[in-house]
Amino acid sequence: MPFVRTTLVAIAIAAFGLFSPALAQDLRIGLSAEPTAMDPHYHNLTPNNSLLSHVFERLIENDEKQNLIPGLAESWKAINDTTWEFKLRKGVKWHDGSPFTADDVVFTFARAGNVPNSPSPFIVAKGKTVTKIDDHTVHMSTAAVYPLMPNDVATIMIVSKKNADGASTPDFNSGKAAIGTGAFKLVKFTPGDRIEVTRNDDYWGAKPKWKTVTFRPIKAGPARVAALLAGDVDMIEDTPTADIERLKTEPKVELSQEVSNRIIYFFVDHSRDVTPFAKGKDGAEIKNPLKDLRVRKAMSKALNRDVMVSRVMEGVAIPASQFLPDHYFGVSKKLKVEKYDLEGAKKLLSEAGFPNGFKLTLHGPNGRYINDVKIAEATAQMLTRAGIETAIEMLPPGNFFTRASQGGPGGVPEFSFILVGWGSGTGENSGALRPLVATFDKDKGQGASNRGRYSNPKVDQLIDEAMKTVDDGKRAELLGQATDVAIEDLAIIPSHYQVNTWAARKGLKYKARSDENTLAMGVTE
Amino acid sequence: MTIADDIVAPETPEAGAIAVETPLRRFLSEFFENRLATLALVTLAIIVVLAVIAPWIVPQNPYDLAQVDVLDSRLPPGEKNAVTGYTYWLGTDGAGRDLLSAMLYGVRISLAVGVLSGLIAMAIGASVGLLAAYAGGRVEGFIMRVVDLQLSFPAILLALMLIAILGKGIDKIIIALVTVQWAYYARTVRANALVESRKEYVEAARCLGLSHARIMARHIMPNCLPPLIVVATVQTAHAIALEATLSFLGVGLPQTEPSLGLLISNGFEYMLSGKYWISFFPGIVLLVTIMTINLVGDQLRDTLNPRLKR
Numbered sequence: 001m002p003f004v005r006t007t008l009v010a011i012a013i014a015a016f017g018l019f020s021p022a023l024a025q026d027l028r029i030g031l032s033a034e035p036t037a038m039d040p041h042y043h044n045l046t047p048n049n050s051l052l053s054h055v056f057e058r059l060i061e062n063d064e065k066q067n068l069i070p071g072l073a074e075s076w077k078a079i080n081d082t083t084w085e086f087k088l089r090k091g092v093k094w095h096d097g098s099p100f101t102a103d104d105v106v107f108t109f110a111r112a113g114n115v116p117n118s119p120s121p122f123i124v125a126k127g128k129t130v131t132k133i134d135d136h137t138v139h140m141s142t143a144a145v146y147p148l149m150p151n152d153v154a155t156i157m158i159v160s161k162k163n164a165d166g167a168s169t170p171d172f173n174s175g176k177a178a179i180g181t182g183a184f185k186l187v188k189f190t191p192g193d194r195i196e197v198t199r200n201d202d203y204w205g206a207k208p209k210w211k212t213v214t215f216r217p218i219k220a221g222p223a224r225v226a227a228l229l230a231g232d233v234d235m236i237e238d239t240p241t242a243d244i245e246r247l248k249t250e251p252k253v254e255l256s257q258e259v260s261n262r263i264i265y266f267f268v269d270h271s272r273d274v275t276p277f278a279k280g281k282d283g284a285e286i287k288n289p290l291k292d293l294r295v296r297k298a299m300s301k302a303l304n305r306d307v308m309v310s311r312v313m314e315g316v317a318i319p320a321s322q323f324l325p326d327h328y329f330g331v332s333k334k335l336k337v338e339k340y341d342l343e344g345a346k347k348l349l350s351e352a353g354f355p356n357g358f359k360l361t362l363h364g365p366n367g368r369y370i371n372d373v374k375i376a377e378a379t380a381q382m383l384t385r386a387g388i389e390t391a392i393e394m395l396p397p398g399n400f401f402t403r404a405s406q407g408g409p410g411g412v413p414e415f416s417f418i419l420v421g422w423g424s425g426t427g428e429n430s431g432a433l434r435p436l437v438a439t440f441d442k443d444k445g446q447g448a449s450n451r452g453r454y455s456n457p458k459v460d461q462l463i464d465e466a467m468k469t470v471d472d473g474k475r476a477e478l479l480g481q482a483t484d485v486a487i488e489d490l491a492i493i494p495s496h497y498q499v500n501t502w503a504a505r506k507g508l509k510y511k512a513r514s515d516e517n518t519l520a521m522g523v524t525e
Numbered sequence: 526m527t528i529a530d531d532i533v534a535p536e537t538p539e540a541g542a543i544a545v546e547t548p549l550r551r552f553l554s555e556f557f558e559n560r561l562a563t564l565a566l567v568t569l570a571i572i573v574v575l576a577v578i579a580p581w582i583v584p585q586n587p588y589d590l591a592q593v594d595v596l597d598s599r600l601p602p603g604e605k606n607a608v609t610g611y612t613y614w615l616g617t618d619g620a621g622r623d624l625l626s627a628m629l630y631g632v633r634i635s636l637a638v639g640v641l642s643g644l645i646a647m648a649i650g651a652s653v654g655l656l657a658a659y660a661g662g663r664v665e666g667f668i669m670r671v672v673d674l675q676l677s678f679p680a681i682l683l684a685l686m687l688i689a690i691l692g693k694g695i696d697k698i699i700i701a702l703v704t705v706q707w708a709y710y711a712r713t714v715r716a717n718a719l720v721e722s723r724k725e726y727v728e729a730a731r732c733l734g735l736s737h738a739r740i741m742a743r744h745i746m747p748n749c750l751p752p753l754i755v756v757a758t759v760q761t762a763h764a765i766a767l768e769a770t771l772s773f774l775g776v777g778l779p780q781t782e783p784s785l786g787l788l789i790s791n792g793f794e795y796m797l798s799g800k801y802w803i804s805f806f807p808g809i810v811l812l813v814t815i816m817t818i819n820l821v822g823d824q825l826r827d828t829l830n831p832r833l834k835r
Contacts, residue, residue: 381594
C-alpha cells in the first residue's frame, strides 16, 4: 500500500508539472462515455443528450430531480382532450443571431424522428401534429387523449430551421449545423479526443460562469480518477465505487451524489413452460419454476439488498422496492423493500415443490451498469445459499441485449433469468411500467423491453386507464396501483437504485442530477 | 526390429552393464549444474504439488458459492472470518473469496489449461509436421502454408476471435489455445524431421521395407524429441500467459471460477484505492510460475542441444 501511495503521489507531481492549472474561467470535465454525434436527434442516448444540452434547448426542460420546468416554452397547457398549446419564449436568439420562432419548432418535430441511420431514434416526436398559430405559439395534437405530451416534448431538442434544414448528421458533427439557443456554443467536436464549447454571451437565461468547457471522454474508471487527482480535469462523472471511499478522505476532491432514476433489477422468464436455463439439480429438464410466484418470492427474499448496497455497491446505492425511487410521479406509496429472510425463502421453495432447489443461470451485461459483474456474483451467492444453484454468464452489452430481447427461437427473449437496469426517460412511472411490464405488443408500442414477457390483464388495464387520464392526481394513483399489482406479483425482482457520483476538485460544486446528465451549467465555484 | 532399434539408438548401453554414465544421468547432471535452473525446477515442483493437492489443503472451496460470502469481501490480509474463525492470510477479493484458496485453485486451472493444451497442440503439431517432412511435395506445401498462415496471425487476436465464436468455458479456452499453438510444434518437428529423414538409418529402414508409419513413428520421431521438449516447455508457459490474458480481458473462464488472470483483473480496479492485495498476490504467483517454466525450458534447451555439448 505505501508503494501504491508513493506511485500515486509521483504521478500527481509529474502531472502537475506538465499541466499548468487551467484559468479560473475554464472547466475541464472527464466523461465516462463519448457522445456518438453532435446531432441532437441522431441517437437517443444519455451521453449525447447530456452533452448536447449545452448547445441546444428543449421547449420544456427537466430540473435536477426531473421535474418539468419551462425551457424555450414559457408555458404550456392542454386546450382540449387531444391538443396542447405551447407559448414560446420571446427574444431568444440562435447562436448565429437569427430569432427563434414557431417555424423552428414545427421543423424540429418533423425532423427528430426521421434522421437517417439513427441507431436509436426519437420516436416520441412521431404521432404528433405540430401547427404554428403565430410566431410564438404552437399547437400539438394527437389522435387520442395523451397526458404525457409535456414529458415527451421535454425530450426533444429544438434545432434551427435555417441551419438544420437539409443538414445531415456529419454537418452537425462539423459544427456547421450545430447552431442552438443554449448557454454554450459548440467550438469543436474531435471524436476520440475532446469536445469544446464556449459561453454564449447572448444567452437569454442565467449566464454560466465558465468561458470555455472542454469535455474529455476517459472510459476506464481508474484512469478517470487518476486524471482528476492529477489535475488533468476539474471534474469527472461516474466515479467508480471502489474509489469513492478513498476520495472522501482526499482533501483535494469534493464529491456530489444523487439517486438516479435507474433501477437495477432481475427479470425472470414468465411465459415459457420449459425455460432453457433452469434445470433440476441433476441437470434434467424441469417445468419452468420461475412461473410460480412462490419461487419468485423466495428469490426476492433470498436477495440481501442491504449487503448488496453496503458491500457490492460500497454504500453507493439504495435498496429498491419498485421501478422508481419514492419521490417520482406515479410511484406506489405502500411498497416496502423486501426483507432478507433466508429461512422464509427455503420454506417457500419447499412449498413450491423444490425442497432441494434447482439450477439456474443468470445472464447479464458486462460493463453496462455500475458493478454489474459483482452484482451478479453476489446474487449467485445469495440464491445458492437458498438452494437455487446459480451460475452466472456475463456477456458484452451489445450481444447481451440482442439475445435478451430476441435471441431465442422465433425471436423470443433467450434467457431465463437476467440482470438489467432501467432509467425512466420521462421521469415518471409510466416510463417504466409501459416498456417493462405491459404485455409485449409491437403495434401498441408497449412492453418493448418486457424481456420476461410478463403479462397481466390487471396491470395492462390499469396502465391503459392511466394513459387516458389527463388529471395528474388521478393518473399518479392509477400508475401507483399498476405498480402495486406488478411488484406484488414480482413481475420484476428489484435490487437497488443506482446512485451516481461526481467528483470535482476542491472548491467546485456540482448540482448532482437524477437523470445522470453532466452539465457544466450545474457546476459552481 | 533389433537391427532398426540398434540404428535408432546406437549408444544405448547393454542391459545389465555397469553404466556409470547413462544418457539420463548425463542429462540430469548437466541440468543440475545450473543453480538457477535447479531452483526454478524445485519452485515449479512445489507450485505443481500445491496446485494438485489444493482441494485438500485450502480452507475454503472458492468455487462453491455457498462457502463464499460477499460480506467478507475486500478484507485485508490477516483478517479473520467472523463465522469459522479462519484467518484470511492473503486477504479476500471483491466477491469475498479467500485469496489464498482462490489462488491455489487458480494455479490449478492455469496449469491444467497450459499443460493440457500444450500436450494436445504438441500431438497435433508433431504429427502434422512429421507428415509434412516425410511426405514432401504437395502435402508438405499445403501443410506448411497453413502453418505460415496460422503464424501470421497474432496469437491473442486469433484466440479472441475463436472465443467469440465458440463461447466461454474451459474446453473452449483449450481449443483456442491448441489452435493458436499447434503450428509452432509443426514447424519445429518438420525442420528436424527433414534433417533426420535424409540420414542413413532412415534409408536403411526404407531398404528393409518397413512401413511408412513405422519409419515415421519409431525412427524419425524419437530423434526429433529433444527440440520438441524445449518448444513444449516454452509454449506451455505461453499458453498459461495467454489464458491469463484472455481471462484478464474477461473472455476466458466464468466469473465464479476465477483463474489467475481473472483474479488479477478483478483486483485491478482496487489498485488506486489502496487494496493492493487482490491483484498483487495472484500477479506474483503468475509471474513466478511462468518464469520458472521458462528457466527450466532454457536449461533444457542448453542440455539437450547437441551443438552446445561440451
